Amino acid sequence: MIKKVLFPxxxxxxxxxxxxxxxxxxxxxPPTSTTAPSSPTTASVSPTSAPAATTAPTSAPAATxxxxxxxxxxxxxxxxxxxxxxxxxxxxxxxxFAAVDQFQKDNPDIKIQLVPTTYGSTSYLNKYITAFQGGxxxxxxxxxxxxxxxxxxMGALMQVDSQASSDIxxxxxxxxxxxxxxxxLYGLPFYxxxxxxxxxxxxxxxxxxxxxxxxxxxxDFIKDAKALTKGNMYGFGFEGGYGGTFEWYPWFxxxxxxxxxxxxxxVAFNSPAGLEATKTFLGLTTTDKxxxxxxxxxxxxxxxxxxFSSGVIAMFESGDYAIxxxxxxxxxxxxxxxxxxxxxxxxxxVGGADWAINANSKNAAAAYRWxxxxxxxxxxxxxxxxxRLAARVGNTDQAIVKSDPNMQVLVSALQDSQxxxxxPQWTNIDYNCLEPAFQKVLLQGADVTTAMNEAATCGNQxxxxx
Amino acid sequence: MRHDRWxxxxxxxxxxxxxxxxxxxxxxxxxxMSLHEIILTDPGLGQPYVGLANYVASITNPLFAGALWRxxxxxxxxxxxxxxxxxxxxxxxxxxxxxxxxxxxxTLIPWVTPSVVSVLTWRWMYDAxxxxxxxxxxxxxxxxxxxxxxGNTQTALWAVIGESIWKGTPFVAIMLLAAxxxxxxELYDVAKVDGANAWKRLTHITLPLILPTLIIAAxxxxxxxxxxxxxxxxxxxxxxxHATETLTILxxxxxxxxxxxxxxxAIGMITFFILLVFVAIFGxxxxxxxxxx
Numbered sequence: 001m002i003k004k005v006l007f008p009x010x011x012x013x014x015x016x017x018x019x020x021x022x023x024x025x026x027x028x029x030p031p032t033s034t035t036a037p038s039s040p041t042t043a044s045v046s047p048t049s050a051p052a053a054t055t056a057p058t059s060a061p062a063a064t065x066x067x068x069x070x071x072x073x074x075x076x077x078x079x080x081x082x083x084x085x086x087x088x089x090x091x092x093x094x095x096x097f098a099a100v101d102q103f104q105k106d107n108p109d110i111k112i113q114l115v116p117t118t119y120g121s122t123s124y125l126n127k128y129i130t131a132f133q134g135g136x137x138x139x140x141x142x143x144x145x146x147x148x149x150x151x152x153x154m155g156a157l158m159q160v161d162s163q164a165s166s167d168i169x170x171x172x173x174x175x176x177x178x179x180x181x182x183x184x185l186y187g188l189p190f191y192x193x194x195x196x197x198x199x200x201x202x203x204x205x206x207x208x209x210x211x212x213x214x215x216x217x218x219x220d221f222i223k224d225a226k227a228l229t230k231g232n233m234y235g236f237g238f239e240g241g242y243g244g245t246f247e248w249y250p251w252f253x254x255x256x257x258x259x260x261x262x263x264x265x266x267v268a269f270n271s272p273a274g275l276e277a278t279k280t281f282l283g284l285t286t287t288d289k290x291x292x293x294x295x296x297x298x299x300x301x302x303x304x305x306x307x308f309s310s311g312v313i314a315m316f317e318s319g320d321y322a323i324x325x326x327x328x329x330x331x332x333x334x335x336x337x338x339x340x341x342x343x344x345x346x347x348x349x350v351g352g353a354d355w356a357i358n359a360n361s362k363n364a365a366a367a368y369r370w371x372x373x374x375x376x377x378x379x380x381x382x383x384x385x386x387x388r389l390a391a392r393v394g395n396t397d398q399a400i401v402k403s404d405p406n407m408q409v410l411v412s413a414l415q416d417s418q419x420x421x422x423x424p425q426w427t428n429i430d431y432n433c434l435e436p437a438f439q440k441v442l443l444q445g446a447d448v449t450t451a452m453n454e455a456a457t458c459g460n461q462x463x464x465x466x
Numbered sequence: 467m468r469h470d471r472w473x474x475x476x477x478x479x480x481x482x483x484x485x486x487x488x489x490x491x492x493x494x495x496x497x498x499m500s501l502h503e504i505i506l507t508d509p510g511l512g513q514p515y516v517g518l519a520n521y522v523a524s525i526t527n528p529l530f531a532g533a534l535w536r537x538x539x540x541x542x543x544x545x546x547x548x549x550x551x552x553x554x555x556x557x558x559x560x561x562x563x564x565x566x567x568x569x570x571x572x573t574l575i576p577w578v579t580p581s582v583v584s585v586l587t588w589r590w591m592y593d594a595x596x597x598x599x600x601x602x603x604x605x606x607x608x609x610x611x612x613x614x615x616x617g618n619t620q621t622a623l624w625a626v627i628g629e630s631i632w633k634g635t636p637f638v639a640i641m642l643l644a645a646x647x648x649x650x651x652e653l654y655d656v657a658k659v660d661g662a663n664a665w666k667r668l669t670h671i672t673l674p675l676i677l678p679t680l681i682i683a684a685x686x687x688x689x690x691x692x693x694x695x696x697x698x699x700x701x702x703x704x705x706x707x708h709a710t711e712t713l714t715i716l717x718x719x720x721x722x723x724x725x726x727x728x729x730x731x732a733i734g735m736i737t738f739f740i741l742l743v744f745v746a747i748f749g750x751x752x753x754x755x756x757x758x759x
Contacts, residue, residue: 296614
């Protein structure tokens with residue numbers, strides 16, 4: 001009797017489990033799976049936009065679409081904009097909520113619906129690409145500067161040349177580069193950052209070392225890191241879960257390396273200068289042993305900040321975004337930020353975020369008003385609330401820059417900052433060629449030259465595909 | 467009475483349609499997708515029909531053989547250890563002892579713990595800097611340096627399997643315990659009178675009588691483990707260097723990291739047919755046992 005019930009039940013259970021193996025197909029099919037319309041007035045997600053997935057969206061009509069849809073909001077109910085934002089920007093009481101309130105007060109015809117989304121290449125970038133290709137996705141998104149070229153090349157972002165022509169003058173040239181692809185504008189810059197060396201002042205003092213200062217060299221750094229590595233403390237740490245590619249960029253540029261050749265048709269990172277920099281950087285782990293083995297699984301700034309604050313590592317490379325986590329951990333020692341050590345030249349890596357509009361958005365005009373506002377004059381104030389530096393001219397007047405010497409170090413290093421290539425394949429090369437190569441060296445003791453040449457072959461294949 | 471048959475069909479029609487909607491349609495759609503080249507990041511490509519090219523590309527992809535092997539190790543080791551441990555726990559819990567009810571309840575805790583909670587806890591336990599496992603191993607002098615369980619290509623798969631065994635064994639134990647309770651005590655009494663020792667009673671009475679449940683539990687564990695995505699993804703995302711990339715993780719990576727839906731669905735279909743073999747064994751056994759009874 002029990003068996004007779006059990007049989008059909010287990011058949012259904014098994015069928016459901018089998019179905020899980022085809023999950024990607026199943027979840028990919030419904031285009032609105034990641035973004036459910038929240039209110040009847042929402043015009044942002046429309047099933048009729050689904051066919052866009054199969055055709056190449058051209059960015060040219062963007063300006064005209066914006067122009068024609070401009071009068072629409074004045075009549076009828078307000079439009080709701082779905083806005084993707086890093087989840088770290090929407091903690092309870094975060095400054096963004098006051099900004100949204102102010103914007104809605106000034107623009108009664110627009111409602112902002114923030115959709116906090118976990119930052120990360122799979123959790124944010126890939127999720128957006130999937131939603132976009134399914135014909136949906138948010139109206140507006142905050143995007144890492146590193147993702148912009150790939151998204152623009154894919155046609156996933158709306159071109160804003162005509163609307164942004166005057167606004168764009170309010171931003172520094174570096175950040176403007178990050179919203180520019182093939183000579184066209186695809187958004188407005190939000191904030192910018194570079195990387196410095198967080199260091200444990202007390203540990204330096206206890207070891208009898210001179211604290212790092214502008215102009216210190218690789219040799220100084222390695223000597224200090226070795227001296228700091230004793231007991232339970234290691235001299236340095238990085239995001240080993242990603243092979244440390246992000247922390248490697250400054251070392252590469254400090255040694256005068258070029259990531260791509262002049263016309264962007266092949267990679268150049270396995271040049272002698274590049275190999276030397278890579279050997280030095282990865283050697284910190286493999287030969288100098290100043291990096292804790294535990295670092296090989298670290299994948300977030302929170303983990304690094306935790307390791308730093310608990311005295312596991314005495315130094316790590318990071319930007320202003322790590323200031324808040326370290327402050328929050330309330331370390332029992334004095335700490336500060338120094339410029340990165342230099343070799344042939346000084347260099348640091350520029351990062352940050354931009355605001356962009358989904359090429360599928362039906363509310364382009366309203367969407368532009370939001371990104372214009374959120375990157376407008378009030379952004380200086382907003383960014384103070386996040387301990388970050390706005391990309392807008394005038395950011396040196398931000399309260400946080402004036403009051404925080406660590407911030408001043410990072411701001412003055414901006415002049416030595418370099419950007420990752422705006423080639424749409426670069427993120428792909430970083431994640432799928434360089435990262436595995438570094439991990440082979442770090443985890444399996446592979447030879448740096450061999451691994452980098454493999455990465456170069458891999459990178460050239462990706463460049464040739466496009 | 468012919469119309470009665472039609473009434474019957476009519477009555478099962480809603481259930482059939484619902485099943486088709488959630489199983490049949492996605493399956494057919496996945497199969498069709500696997501015959502086309504679909505690269506989400508390259509919409510200009512269109513979706514050309516490529517026949518079995520995705521299957522050829524999948525099978526010749528060096529990552530596929532590795533993932534297939536890891537799926538086999540992952541499923542096989544999980545299955546054997548979970549069955550043996552589960553049976554042992556069930557036998558113990560079937561014996562009368564004080565606080566048995568409480569012990570049975572505690573046994574279920576790993577199984578009812580949400581997957582995310584369990585995986586994140588284990589990730590901390592495995593941590594090389596702060597993890598309790600390394601603290602214990604170093605403290606007892608078994609290792610001199612902490613082992614980076616999840617950041618080492620040699621240990622990552624075993625570490626992930628460890629969590630999965632902890633989480634999956636209670637299910638097996640409880641299923642077998644239910645079967646054990648259905649074994650009539652008279653049989654053991656008779657066997658004792660005949661002079662059968664504990665081992666003989668286990669192999670001649672207990673195991674044959676719980677065999678049907680044992681096979682169901684084994685099949686369900688196999689399918690569940692083979693398809694398990696979150697245990698691996700939340701702990702290592704298939705890394706480092708593909709060391710924990712099973713077929714399920716490979717499908718995800720092809721679909722939502724590489725955005726190659728054609729190859730992803732092709733691998734998904736291959737996975738489906740591998741699992742179908744297990745279901746066939748299960749179904750055959752079931753029909754047979756139904757007929758015998």
